[in-house]
Amino acid sequence: MELRAEFTTEPFRGEGDPPEHAVRAREAAAKAGLTVDFGPLGTTAHGDADAVLDALPEIARAALASGATRLTLQVSAGDAVVAPEAPPPTLHRLIHEVEAQLGAPLADLDRPGKQHAVRLLEERGAFAMRKAVVTIAAALGVTRFTVYNYLNREH
Numbered sequence: 695m696e697l698r699a700e701f702t703t704e705p706f707r708g709e710g711d712p713p714e715h716a717v718r719a720r721e722a723a724a725k726a727g728l729t730v731d732f733g734p735l736g737t738t739a740h741g742d743a744d745a746v747l748d749a750l751p752e753i754a755r756a757a758l759a760s761g762a763t764r765l766t767l768q769v770s771a772g773d774a775v776v777a778p779e780a781p782p783p784t785l786h787r788l789i790h791e792v793e794a795q796l797g798a799p800l801a802d803l804d805r806p807g808k809q810h811a812v813r814l815l816e817e818r819g820a821f822a823m824r825k826a827v828v829t830i831a832a833a834l835g836v837t838r839f840t841v842y843n844y845l846n847r848e849h
Contacts, residue, residue, distance in 0.1 A: 704765075
């Protein structure tokens, strides 16, 4: 049986690099052989039930020893491994429109240009679409964490 463990560590910082406690928790999950998806709002680790259950104490120890003041955990069975779906074609269309408007591929823009592109995509409703952050981060050549930082910046 496969299990999925979703966890968040606090305190959360909105800007800059992810906090040390989040990085150490992710590393503990990866070291246990789990498949890890690391994001700014939490981490998902999945794998064989025994591997997930055995890794949870080490994940908690790593986070707390590195400064976490809270660890929130949810474990689920069944749909633990979800194959990524192709993003809707409309999201790609929006990305291409913004690239045309800005005159360059998103990945070639400087940081202020990428921040502007994220604002334009947000105004056009791109982030309401499934897999938007992952797809937009790939187009920009940045991490999902960076996209969330751009979204959280004041306009």
